Amino acid sequence: MEEKRVEVDKLIKKARAYWWEDGIVEIFTGLGLIIIAALQVLISNTRGKSALIFSLSWTIFLFLFILFGQKIVKLIKEKLVWSTKGYAKPVNDRRTFKNRKWAIFALLCMLGSFILYTRPLSSLLISCFVFAIFISIFEYSGLARFAAIAIVNVIAGIIMFVLGYTVVTGVIINLLVTGALLFFTGIVTWNRFKKRRTING
Secondary structure (H helix, E strand, O other), X not given: OHHHHHHHHHHHHHHHHHHHOOOHHHHHHHHHXXXXXXXXXXXXXXXXXXXXXXXXXXXHHHHHHHHHHHHHHHHXXXXXXXXXOOOOOOOOOOOOOOOXXXXXXXXXXXXXXXXXXXXXXXXXXXXXXXXXXXXXXXXXXXXXXXXXXXXXXXXXXXXXXXXXXXXXXXXXXXXXXXXXXXXXXXXXXXXXXXXXXXXXX
């Protein structure tokens, strides 16, 4: 009975993993996070009208990224993948957090980072927040690359804590690190997917 349950769990994770099999989600999300981080850097290092323009751009981009991100990804998949490779869409009730423990942990980390806003521990808590998100995705999909991204973020958080960075710098660094890792793993995954698709016809 236990063996059958394990096999079923493996099949479920394999089905879930199809959403990330082509790397498009990671490429798109990685680029988005890098742009958000870059705009935040510009906001922090400019004054007057320029800072206002960058702040407005940051707000608009973040709003569009959250509101239309998944729709854009689906459109890209429809053009590049689904028309030739087949259709792989997560169910409508797909959740980022597989269970409550990571959701609660992430919430506590975010709350702690706001309370300790001016202290270096805040940057570590932000990294732990990102860790919770990617570990949840790892548990949901079974894809080891998301666990690796989670671990790298914690390591970055520890380094920032030791160097005395606060939450403002921590958020920017986490966005850049996470964005770069997602973009890199997305490109690698896409190249593998494209070769596999070519070989299989």
